[in-house]
Amino acid sequence: MSSLERRDGNPAVRALIYIVCIFLAVLSIFPFVVMFINSTRSTFEIQQQAVSLIPSTHLMENFKVFNGKSFNPTTGFINSLIVAVGATVLTVYFSTLTAYALVAYRWKMRNAMFTFILCVMMIPGIVTSIGMYQFMYRIHLTNNLLSLILPAVYAPQAVFFFRQFMLASLPLELLDSARIDGSKEFYTFNHIAMPIMKPAMATQGIFAFVYTWNSLFMPSILLTRDNMKTMPVMVSMLKGDIYKREYGAIYLGLSLTVLPLFIVYFALSKYIIAGVALGGVKG
Amino acid sequence: MKKRLALLMALVMVFSLCCFSAPAAFADGKTVINVMSFTDEVPNMINRYVETHPDFADKYEINTTIIATTDGLYQPALDQALASGGADAPDLYCAEAAFILKYAQGDMAQYAAAYEDLGIDVDAEIEAAQIAPYSVEIGTRPSDGKVVGLGYQATGGAFIYRRSIAKDVFGSDDPAVVGEAIGAGTQSWDKFFEAAAALKEKGYAIVSGDGDIWHAIENSSDQGWIVDGKLNIDPKREAFLDLSKQLKDNGYHNDTQDWTEAWYADMAGIGEKPVFGFYGPAWLINYVMAGNSGGSAPGEGTYGDWAVCPSNVGFFWGGTWLLANKDTTKAEAVAEIIKWITLDATEDGLQYGWANGTWSGEQGTKDTVASGAVMAVSNGELDFLGGQNMFEAFVPANEYANGSNLTQYDETINNYWRDAVRQYTSGELSRDDAINAFKTNVADNLDVEVDF
Amino acid sequence: MNNSLQKKHGFSYARYGYYFSIPFILAFLIFNLYPTLYTVVLGFTDSKGLGNITFHILKDDPWKNFRAILKAPTFILSLKNTFVLWILNFIPQITLALILTAWFTSRRNKIKGQGFFKVVFYMPNIITAASVAVLFNALFGYPKGPVNDLLVNMGLRDSTTYFMNSASTTRGIVAFIQFWMWYGYTMIILVSGVLGINPEIYEAAEIDGANDRQIFFQITIPNLRTILTYTLITSLIGGLSMYDIPKMLNNGNPNNSTLTATMFIYNQSFQGSYMYARGAAASMILFLIIAALSAVVFFLMRDRK
Known part of the structure; x- marks a missing residue:
């Protein structure tokens, strides 16, 4: 039935949809990345730079706290x-x-x-x-x-x-x-x-x-x-x-x-x- | 069907009723002491006391309740527990500088036991231990003039400055010279602004942001925010508007907010302009500045390039007070703990270890304590301060701080005031509008009369 | 409802309506009745400060607290702020949620990876508001912070901006956070509503040759009416009770521009003078406003058939 009529739509529209979705996905994931990375950083590293994308080496120290x-x-x-x-x-x-x-x-x-x-x-x-x-x-x-x-x-x-x-x-x-x-x-x-x-x-x-x-x-x-x-x-x-x-x-x-x-x-x-x-x- | 549902509900009810926990009953017959606190600092001290005093441990069991203040829950929970009384009520509880006034002098002071009534010879002990006067003033209940709360830490503030910048601008890093330059002990900001101008010429900022001078200004006023139930804007606090504006318009600071990235950066000397100094108590050095100096040994970052001199205006910042419930049935035990934490000036007392940094192991942080007698026999030398003995500056600072111009609403009112000042300083509001906005906030949110 | 059997046996089945409501009612009676009544009574007393358990009913002037609240410029401002912040976040939120729903439920134009996107878009909602507030405070830090660094480095601004000291930018940030935390939630609800629509209706429309746009507006939206009502009502309630983000981001500052009605109530009740009576009175006023607006929404969204 209707499956024969299925089409994939305008490619420009599809591209727009993907761009919007990927952008929103990045916005959604970003805070988790910051949170996980900060859990490997020391308190003072975080105070000096609150948002960083580079992990550090203080995971175990934080755990010991x-x-x-x-x-x-x-x-x-x-x-x-x-x-x-x-x-x-x-x-x-x-x-x-x-x-x-x-x-x-x-x-x-x-x-x-x-x-x-x-x-x-x-x-x-x-x-x-x-x-x-x-x-x-x-x-x-x-x-x-x-x-x-x-x-x-x-x-x-x-x-x-x-x-x-x-x-x-x-x-x-x-x-x-x-x-x-x-x-x-x-x-x-x-x-x-x-x-x-x-x-x-x-x-x-x-x-x-x-x-x-x-x-x-x-x-x-x-x-x-x-x-x-x-x-x-x-x-x-x-x-x-x-x-x-x-x-x-x-x-x-x-x-x-x-x-x-x-x-x-x-x-x-x-x-x-x-x-x-x-x-x-x-x- | 109907029966099954009813049965299910009945079962759930019975089950939940069975699980309603009865007040903690300890099988071994020990007396339970309830402690309520907002961090584990005091509970850890009490645990140490119990561990090191087997006689005490044989008789008493500590039941600790910790609720963090950060989410605004500690005070409602504590108030409810005190007001409801009974076996679950705390015997011993803690209050932080931000809200101690409510428990020692304000609405909740009626629930506090006078130390004297617990059997502590409080006047003599305060004298012997040389407890910082501001701390006693705050812990004294006005209605009967009795001491109901004391602390273990002293938080008198001084000026913590960069040695290298002092040499560059004032020709010496000697605390006496720098103290002279910022007007130490003058209770005025005139010399401070002269120094700021001199520093600016060489490209330095005197402080990081206006928050840095706020605690000093707050504490220097002659009267508190409320006098006879009415809002009172003390001229010295009102001057914060103009001082803050002056700092900003002249570029004397880096326009940072305390506890933000830019503020911490100034401790490491990597802010917009190098910052000369910070107003603060000893804990600021130990807990905040040392870690944020960009190093951990002299020569790294700004570590070791700091020194302390007396402040131009006396102040204190923070601290924890211990109070006991007037209805406690374990006065003797509670008094024992309170004495050990707040008044014991011997090497076996808590404060000796606290001052010498031996409290949590040999490598611990040294801190100023309530007892001047303890600090007199303790070693306050810090590598961070280039080997200076910090007690030289902080013992007088504790004497210099003022505990008589505070009210129980200060935490709230200070927030409104600092926002109003920020609005004026940044040019969003005129001076009059800023003051009016502040008054409206106080009038609408507090049970305080305000004259417009 | 065309339901002959129900009518015929209406009486015999009706009692199950009562039986099945019992657990809900019981839980309300046990856990919520007392707190609710307590609040109502409190509004007519002089209760102040948890330490003073005793309080008195204001017999001479029962509406004293209500008058004090309605006369306070700060309360009026907080209501205005609440509406502004709600509109600023709700309109983009429902728009984006509807667009995404249309994209993800289109039967012809299947988006690859839409399962992944649906799952990921809800994620901002699983972090606590406190963590989100800390993050955005750091991002918009002044005079040093990632957004400021970015704007200055890209040459978009000459000097750093004190975002949290300006009413418009702070409101914008609060509205953005609310939008960002909730559009995924709204989308999931709408998508689940669409999935509940009988597929035969769509098949029939497709056979009739309807295009995507027609299907969305003429089939999806009308069939989604009950769920849209839910979304509107819950967003209204949630939006007018907005509290944690503006509280934790900047405590209602600058100059009370992000102070919401619920924050005002909190400040009355849990801060400074602990004026519970006034907080309770303000709560009742807020309740009446929410109830009135909800009634309007129900009226607008009523089944016109």
């Missing part, structure tokens, strides 16, 4: 991983479920619920953090990774995204035919709706993972014992003293923080690249 600064990359990595994986799974699963409730069923409070979700999404978070902090402190939920994982069930922005995605892409006819086949509602959600949502879930999964992995505010307040700290909290500890900041070690810490993100991101990126076609859906 960690010892004196209660920075334990293995512990930090494990804690960060537990929190990020836990929070991501909860966010993605329960947000899809909530959105499914908003799209697949007609219930009296449906619009009220959606408006409520939009409203809580608009609450500026800065000041509520005082109340959040007081609350966590009073119920002694400090130094417990669950205090960072469980609240992830509540992710209004993700719910909003899944709802909008389902409105466009979830054929309700499919759910009806499942019902006719005798599928239970929860089963329909898990085995019919969720597979269709895969590209959306991968996208939100990446966002949620990156967000949790990098988050600093709640973790620094809630995790005060060394063996509980996450990577970003440990890096912020390196910055503690303005008078003698160990910039080389800070960059090494940042590099070690970002590397696992790379891995997760590239692992999930196939969904961003290809998506999952709506197999078997006939309108």
